[in-house]
Amino acid sequence: MNLNGPSQSELNDTLDESDKAQFWLNETRVSPYTGELFQGQLVSRLEPKVMDVLVMLANNANAVLSPQTIFSHVWPRSIYSPVSIRRAISQIRIALNDHDKTVLKTHPKRGYALYANVRRVAERDSLSSEQQTLSSTLQQPRREKGHLKTMVLTVSPVALICIWLFSVMLKSTASNSPEVENIQPLTASPQNEYYSRFTPDSKAIVYLKTKADDSNATEVWLTAADRSYSQKIWEHNADIRYFSWAEANPASAGYRLVYAVAQPDHLQFESVLFDRHFQVESRQVHFDLAGKIGISTFVTLGQNVYFLAKHEAVNRMYRGDLSTGKTEVLLSPTEQFNPYRIALSADKNSLTVLGFDRQRHSIIKRLSLTDGKSEVIADLGPNWYFINYVEALNGYLLSDGKHLQFLDESNQLKDIAFENYDFLHFPSVSPNGKLLTFTQTKLQGNAYIHWYEQDEAQHLSNSNRHTWLVSLSPSGKYVTFVSNRNGYAQIFVKVLTDGREWLVYANQQQHLALSQPVWNENETKLAFARNGLLTTVEWQQNNHQAVNETQIVGTPTQWLDQGSRILFERKSADESLWFEYAEGHDPIHKRTLKQGRLVVTNAGHFVVTKREVQRGNGQTIFAAPEHQRIVAHKWHKNALWLLIEQSASVYHLRQISAEGKTSQLIRTLPAPDGTVSDFNEAGVVYSDLEADKDIVTLELR
Template sequence: MEQATPPLTSAAPLPTRLRIGEWEVEPMANRLRRGDEVRRIEPKVMEVLVCMARRPGETVTRDEFMADVWEGTIVTDDVLARCISELRKALGDRARNPSYVETIRKRGYRLIADVEDAPEARADTRIAAGARITGGRAGAPASARESRRADLLRRRQRRRLSLVLGILLALTLVGAGAFIAIRVYTSQFRPLAAVPVTSLPGVERDPALSPNGSRVAFAWDGGGDEPFNIYIKDASEEAAGSMQQLTDSPADDHSPAWSPDGERLAFARCTEDGCGVYTVSASGGTPALLSDLERFQVRNLVWSPDGLRLAFAGRQGGSGAFGVHLLPLDGSAPQRLTAPPATYPGDLDPAFSPDGLRLAFVRTALDGRQDVCTVSASGGTVSRLVLEQKGVTGLDWSADGREIVYAANRDGAAGLWRIGVNGGRPRWIALGTDGGEVSEPSIADNGSGLAFARRLSRTQIVGVYPGGEPVPLLSSTREDTQPNVSRDGSKIAFVSTRSGSHEVWVSDARGENPRRLTQFNGPRVSTPRWSPDGQSIVLAARRQQGDTNLFIVGADGEVRTLTSDPGDEVAPSWSRDGEWIYFASQRTDTWQIYRMPAAGGDAQVITRYGGVSAMEASDGALLVVRHDRNGLWRLPPGPDGIARDNSITRLRANVAPADWANWTVDGAWAYVLERRIDGGALVVRVETGRNVREDVAQVSDVPDQPGLAVLPGGERILVTQIERGESDIAFVPDFR
């Protein structure tokens, strides 16, 4: 009678040693050996291999892997795919022509290599693919196996009895102190009470708590489309009568920073031509110009503890990466302290340590990942404390200088976290708020409180007809961004957090009937790009181990891994015939453009002088945004039809590396986004063969992330826009 297939179970013991194909496998040591060659793999990767080795030649489904390897843990398909990829690398296997692990489409994987016991532990009988192994030794006599099983059962029963007696004793001892423990636990995790400081219409932002924690300075837009001005309120008083207006300017005044003695405030005043840094008495009066930073964008002013200088995040000309700068109060020029790559959005939110020796700041990379970093106030090496995959929206030092408190979106909504200055695991700060995203924490110098902004805002995708005004096209209560239009103009792919995580969604050309296409459930997804036939989408997604790789998603939502190399691959795009995928990678020391077959295979480098995104034009030329210089560059096709940068010309000068994905190609025209110092932007189109330029539309509130697409023929431009929301200031009086 045929035996039923036993279910896979993680309780099954690991085999001591196996031979799989050419490799000797030692599961307990997570080791593979072939002759003198030894390779180590991660424990979960080994468990995946053993899971398949228990049923060689049979398909192991995703659900069976989850039950066997990740029992009791919820993980995404990406985790299993990564384990399979790492396993193939270790075995020297290939997905397209496998000798060990075969992908069974829409089902799972199976081990196709022969499996046998290790030489010193096996009988003479070989186990071919299709046979079954168990946790015990194949070929052992049945009576011996039964004897070992009975002995094992007796030992387990003795251990269980000892465990039960130990638990009863522990419960007796613990019971006497349970009430005290519960009181300590609930006190430790009771949310800190946050009291409202403002509840004005419009946006209140940039909270700065005075050194003694009694007052909050902030910027407010007056409740509508008015310039921001600087105000002060008592931290513990919500009544409107306690609010004092310090500035009244037609320009935008923002980023207030208290002097260490609490007598003055510095702030930034910005126009289309640049920013100036001013000071004003905390009791009111006429602001005085401290430094005219012409052609400079300035954010996040903060005063040094010794009162001799200011730090700010800034960049020149409205493009390039933000860096941390120091501005002496003696009238000398600002000094750049950090210099992130030009492709990065850059470094924001600087904050001095209480002793003034170091600064913390937030660094945003090309693909959107963010680091909480520190650097000496005299310059030097940047140290990373923690990597966050999602938005970090401000930070400050604890009053004792031992921790950094930062706002980050770690679990679907931004909250406050604290981390030691030497690193470690971030700890959540429970706040009693009534909704909104927590951002921009500010801690009093004497440790007597914490202020923060509570924001209700989101991004949307708007449509702009040439010369017209933006009209909402795709909007929800969450984040909608990064649109891309199919070649026939019938479908829009975009990234949205409507489901709670970054996923690719698809709608019709009117923005109607949106549906979720991907199920990544966690990894950050970016830059979806339609294939020429409109049947699939290539995209980039950040894996759990930190690398950004490329994937192709079919119309049915099936995901195929395109790259799994260590490092990052970003900004994918299709060749005109759909046979190739262009992308940028840092496989060498610098970002370069590569191309690889859309069906999978090896990638070849295209550029030598750098590139962070590329698209083919209708004449076969390759258009490139570089990582080190502003501009949109044209690489003509060579004799073999492949464009390379042996001959390169700049079509447009004002495209910033940080806007590496804020451009697109439609036929013979390239559409690019050019930012202005006042925060607005201009959509310009350039004829790729003749360098003819036309202004198309003006847009505002464009975030620092990919978000430009065009309907065929330039009928309409799609742009990601920050939808104006509300923001209030709150205060935690008993923060420590």
């Protein structure tokens, strides 16, 4: 075994066409050309770049290859990213069922080595019986083929010209899709840098940055597009959420930056006027909205700012006049359309609004600012997006958190190809159309279980990615959780006694949002939502079957009747609608709640809020003392269990009987060091999270 790895001259190149041939890896047949791995009757698939990593390791079996060496051969035109390598290694191990990491082994601070019997597959051996039969058929006398060849040669010149013109049209159409290259980090400080926009002259990028000595304060930084200089141009003692460039006073030769500041009891819009060297000339407060307000990205047109603000769970679109300070509601959510993003439009008298329809499809609409009428531009399907209008390209730049896409003026959606394994948000393009920037967030966090009788919590995961939304099975034998260890959210099941794991929902469409999985009583089914649409999985240790509903919108919270029905919640404006659903039947509406969550029991149901538990008739049967809150609840073993935060360091575990007649304190426990996702009478599961945000640029061509 060579721990130093092969020299460059000894290294077998993975990108040679000969390496598309099939090979055996122990008892697994690998087909690089199709990306498939065959293990008996089981077939798994790898992405092209991940397969290239496997081929390179197989070509250099029993030798240690450094991550840098692998990356330079598989991604020769990209900046070195250890995340890409770790993701590829993780996917290969899953495909090979190498859970104990004995086949594909990590050598700390050195690299990776594949320990396996690697041998080529003979051509005839690589064919199935059906393929061999087809091969024999294709080797019949070629008289028919010769006849066909003669026919092809006699095709008229006019037809050939038509074919040529059609191919030119196809190439012309394909060339309209933006292409990117030369991905480069713009920032790399210990603080988080996020939400970037180009200056109006395209010469620099402005972004937000958390202040090193005050996490509640925000700095505004400017970095030249060519990286020649960087400077802080503004700071605020509160949290600046987003900003947008507005028209400056005609008498000024500078720039006006409008920004939203989140205060504890209101949201405030301010602006700062810079001269052409980005020195501050003046600051102005324009207007505010009272209450605890959430806000998404906003845009400015003339002296107006248009924004979506969420107050008491309702997302409304506002117009604010920067000169008078007056605000008005332009659009409120309905069941047919619930807006969540806005952008500019090619028409200066309209805006682009992105929202969910009743089936949780993202719909792009153009909203007229003159008569309030709207028209549908595109249906993006059941996913969630960031959107930005690009005047230089006459279309929309979109991101689903993983990929970049472009919607052109003819409403054709096209992928922008580049490698990305982190959360990608807030994309924008320079006014001259030459550069693209976005915020890249690396999420890292692990899950833990703390058995009440033990002093220390145990790791449920230990990776450089993010594991969260953990659920304990009713018996406590298993946990299920969401993890992005392979670059996007997937659902796994783990045995707590021996650590075995199964990938039970691969999420091949790479939906951005998966909700917390819910177990049925027999531990044979899981239910969760993918971007708000109900999904169920029937699972066994080596067999998993998913059912993706396309019409059932809502988040499951509880299985009923041993797994024959599901209770789910659907949020609508300022209330929650609760339904029961059995596969093949229409959902049955159970309750509508202004606050709280529904729990169905054999004797009726409870409503659980942050402070109280009520019977279905509204009678309060438990109220947490002042300054305490209910952190989590669950229906378990024919009783309602509550986890209550007494203080920052102490939790209470309480049980309420099925009829709601008795309530008793079960135990006091130390507060978990993270976000609680589930618990039972024996332990609590929780997760932590670190987010590293940086600004990245791409060149457009």
